[in-house]
Amino acid sequence: MSLKISRRSDVPAFRALDTLRLVNERIADGMDIKRLEAGQPCFGAPEKAIEHARACLRSDPRQGYTEAIGMTRLRKRIARYYGEQYGVEVDYSRIAVTFGSSGGFLLSFLSALDVGDKVAMACPGYAAYRNFLKALGITPVEFNVDETTNFQPTVAHLEALKEKVDGLIVCSPANPSGTMLTPQQLKDIARWCGDNGVRLFSDEVYHGVTYDRKAETVLKFSQNAVVLNSFSKYFAMTGWRLGWLVLPEDLTDPVKRLAENLFVSPPTLAQSVAHEVFDYRGVLDGYVDVYRANREVLLRELPKAGFTRFSNPEGAFYIYVDVNDITGDSVEFCRRMLDEAHVSATPGLDFDTGRGHATVRISYAGSTADIEEACRRLYQWRMGGIDTKQASAAE
Numbered sequence: 001m002s003l004k005i006s007r008r009s010d011v012p013a014f015r016a017l018d019t020l021r022l023v024n025e026r027i028a029d030g031m032d033i034k035r036l037e038a039g040q041p042c043f044g045a046p047e048k049a050i051e052h053a054r055a056c057l058r059s060d061p062r063q064g065y066t067e068a069i070g071m072t073r074l075r076k077r078i079a080r081y082y083g084e085q086y087g088v089e090v091d092y093s094r095i096a097v098t099f100g101s102s103g104g105f106l107l108s109f110l111s112a113l114d115v116g117d118k119v120a121m122a123c124p125g126y127a128a129y130r131n132f133l134k135a136l137g138i139t140p141v142e143f144n145v146d147e148t149t150n151f152q153p154t155v156a157h158l159e160a161l162k163e164k165v166d167g168l169i170v171c172s173p174a175n176p177s178g179t180m181l182t183p184q185q186l187k188d189i190a191r192w193c194g195d196n197g198v199r200l201f202s203d204e205v206y207h208g209v210t211y212d213r214k215a216e217t218v219l220k221f222s223q224n225a226v227v228l229n230s231f232s233k234y235f236a237m238t239g240w241r242l243g244w245l246v247l248p249e250d251l252t253d254p255v256k257r258l259a260e261n262l263f264v265s266p267p268t269l270a271q272s273v274a275h276e277v278f279d280y281r282g283v284l285d286g287y288v289d290v291y292r293a294n295r296e297v298l299l300r301e302l303p304k305a306g307f308t309r310f311s312n313p314e315g316a317f318y319i320y321v322d323v324n325d326i327t328g329d330s331v332e333f334c335r336r337m338l339d340e341a342h343v344s345a346t347p348g349l350d351f352d353t354g355r356g357h358a359t360v361r362i363s364y365a366g367s368t369a370d371i372e373e374a375c376r377r378l379y380q381w382r383m384g385g386i387d388t389k390q391a392s393a394a395e
């Protein structure tokens with residue numbers, strides 16, 4: 001007799017992670033892959049911060065639990081960062097340290113929303129939002145955006161929604177497009193949410209990874225919005241699994257109680273390192289300079305390889321490429337690119353279940369030499385057959 005499996009667990013696989021698995025298998029088989037699929041920095045945390053981790057382990061091998069919403073000194077350090085980075089005063093009582101921003105999504109959705117609620121989000125967008133909400137019994141209300149609004153939502157999109165929503169998720173710089181909202185656009189959206197009783201969730205995980213202008217925090221424009229941020233991207237601590245929330249006053253206590261029961265504590269060693277990592281902004285900004293150089297290479301080389309329509313990559317480390325004139329099946333296209341050109345990318349279906357068969361996300365968080373080599377292979381592949389032996393020999 002087969003036992004029950006919950007309906008809530010019936011969420012689609014995260015395809016980007018499927019791609020990651022395929023790539024890892026090929027690499028384990030000895031294939032030399034240039035990786036344009038991974039949504040994580042090729043760098044680790046700054047060396048000095050790692051040294052601090054070693055010292056922490058030596059001085060306190062026990063590494064016990066911390067407060068459920070994080071060490072007070074880290075919460076205070078994050079609060080200080082808001083003054084330094086944005087000129088916004090935030091009391092540390094509003095900061096909750098979480099298990100990646102993913103943990104922050106769980107805690108903030110659970111604290112602000114109920115089963116049956118509806119949350120709007122732009123499509124294409126980060127796949128996990130949709131699936132997270134579904135697993136919690138909340139209905140995602142997706143609306144399409146495209147290059148006409150820089151792949152970002154506008155108040156006009158929100159006005160055009162056919163149903164009343166309880167929440168809205170925005171993400172700037174965005175995954176998969178890398179595009180950003182202007183401060184005025186964010187302000188207008190925050191005002192619309194305020195006027196319509198909609199809780200705004202601002203995913204700010206790619207803040208710091210911007211090229212021409214700084215990203216603005218929603219905290220400048222709203223007292224009721226939830227900010228989600230992470231040590232995974234700008235801070236290059238992806239696998240340490242740490243993020244944070246900046247919460248409106250009414251959610252601080254619910255989030256604390258949920259965090260106590262659901263997680264007990266965020267990872268202790270990661271919190272000690274995160275506290276230090278703010279001292280190495282120079283190193284972290286150097287990483288962003290590498291992504292900036294990579295972006296220039298792609299903007300120059302992609303059109304030569306026949307990829308001519310793509311998003312305007314203002315931040316994060318992604319470009320969203322329209323491959324409609326090349327393929328109607330982005331999954332098969334990415335698989336062929338992997339096996340024939342030995343270059344990996346993520347099919348757009350993760351980000352847009354309706355139109356993603358004709359799009360591909362390229363990530364440029366690797367080294368510039370790898371991005372250059374990936375471009376060379378893509379050019380040869382698209383221009384009629386790549387000599388992968390030569391590509392490997394070039395290593």
Ligand SMILES: Cc1ncc(COP(=O)(O)O)c(C=O)c1O
Binds near residue numbers: 100102126205231242
């Ligand atoms: C837009 C966006 N939000 C949130 C996350 C989750 O990141 P983490 O849980 O590592 O903070 C990601 C990861 O790629 C992302 O792209």
